[in-house]
Amino acid sequence: MSFHIDPDTRKARTLTADFYTDPAYFELSKERIFARSWQFAGKADDLGDLTPMTVLPGVLDEPVVIVKTSEWITCLSNVCTHRGKILVEGPCSADLIRCRYHGRRFALDGRMISMPEFDDVEDFPSEADNLTKLPFAEVGGFLFTSVAPLTGFSEWIDGVEHLFDAAPTSGLAMTARREYEINAHWALYCENYLEGFHIPYVHKGLNAVVDYGSYSTDLFGHTSVQTAYGVSKERAAPAQVEARYLFIFPNLMFNFYPWGISVNVVRPITHEKTSVEFLTYVRDEDLLEKGAGADLHAVEMEDEAVVESVQKGIRSRFYDRGRYSPSREQGTHHFHRLIAGFMNDK
Template identity: 40%
Template sequence: MAQSYFEVDPDVRSARTPPSQLYGDPAWHTRILDAVWARAWHYLQGVVLEGDTSSSPNVIPLDVCGEPLILTRGADGAERLLSNVCTHRGATLHDAPCTVRHLRCPYHGRRFHLDGAVAAAPGFDHLEGFPGERDALPSAHLARLGPLRFGSLKAQPEAEAWLGPVWERLPWVPWDELRPQPAGERHHRIAVNWALYVENYLEGLHIPYVHPGLARVLDGPAYRTELLEHGTLQVGVASPGAPCMHPPAGAKDHGTAIGGYYVWLFPGTMINLYPWGVSMNQVEPVGPTDSIVHYRTWVFDPQAPPPDVDTVELQDQQVVARVQAGVRARLYQGGSYSPTEEVGVHHFHRLLAAAL
């Protein structure tokens, strides 16, 4: 296979952006799916367990990066993310959310407890050592931020290292008070490589040119990026009079009016905190130049008028499409990074290069 890795100079002032193969070469794409996405944390699409938990299903089948998984909530309230594949001959178990006491295989009737242990297995009464550990449904990893749930097959990095810095940096945010706002849900299919979408998210340098409306409510010179171990935090300081949050005493940004916090977690999770609530863009690769952006919102006050979630998103998608059109040009040789405005983009490329 052709070379599918690259290096990025640790010094942002001398570093150059990655080779153009990253943004569309099929062999690179396959390698990145394996080395990055199969190990990554993914937002669990379709999980709605919040609110009155007694009336919502306790078993939800999910597709996580092509892997059939199932989220279960036991009688004790404990949630688990398990394989949705029977440990007998490999049939998938459940196809739709439901409320059940046991998971049941439709093929030969094997049943599993909600923690994955075998409960009953017709035809296996006389097999010595059965059921053993290998007969239980394997677990995947589950992480939570308020109502947002994430799953990973490998948990590399572990949940505490991946999501923990968000708790630590923004401990005063009442994450558990967030309520889903279905009217804010969007699923955009975009004809660009996923990494271009992430890169655009990671810098504020484009804001005055691409988002004139946003530029009016943010204090441009005060905009800054902090690096996290597996992500970044961008701090958008509000312009005078613009809607803002006031971090409480003891918080790092106490005394500053914050218009928005923008958290990116490697590789494709973007969580935006605003005075009205949270939006999340989760980008997933579909092909070398094809991605889906799942966009969702949660609000602190379900009675408040719904926020505009489209303007900035569509402006970003349009400009990213221009980059996809140009980045693989023969005469384009990559660029340098702004040492003040693009440290987040540089950090992303460093993490990606390390993962490959």
């Protein structure tokens, strides 16, 4: 098995349909793609002292706990190093973590501090008795973790950090959370997000407020940024940025609007079912109903309809793969190149 996407968009063909239709590739993508990527772990402002969570439920299923003190924040394995019980069962505050099975205690930095009835145990405690600290990173108050990252987080998002500085989010808590379920492969949902090519055809409302001509895509290592400018009312007026759509491979979308940020976390369920969480962080309520960031629900419904239609189409015996528009599908091409690279690399 090997996927190949030509680096030249003019020559390239898209991913073959079996990537989306074969459940074996879906299974393989869990370790090859998701385990080696960075995953969203919430926003520091939304978290209490100890917050248990699962990294990408159903895909990586890794139980972790985010520990926040006044000085630092870290992400630990939430599995007791004795016989494997989950340690922290719900959000709470505590000075230490105590296992409710046989009483092993850990400091908040993960160090094992005591264990009853272990006096005669040889080589105890050792490093393996401490809780594993997961790779963990923060940008603009947003938290990320990974079980086995291919690169560090700053390298992963190299070239796009400034977007978070330009839209300061400290003190900004989540104001709304919505979840959508789509009958399609996760990558079909993402690759639709990665091009503005379909806007005039699929999103009539959005098309009325963004300027198709100046819509642009910038590519970086594991990320891409699409910029949508507004249609200027007066000819001479400089176009306003209506939206910046940041995609962090393989499944995270940070949408910067004048009113704040909408974060979309794409979670694969099966090779033909995907859940997408929409997390809303509002900075300026007054701008909520204006421009490209208004009525995201309607845009989402339009996107889901086309993506679900593609899901049916790629199963056709007469479809295998397509070609790219060099001027409009750079983001999708870049995404397919990353998928091919991760899937081929053992």
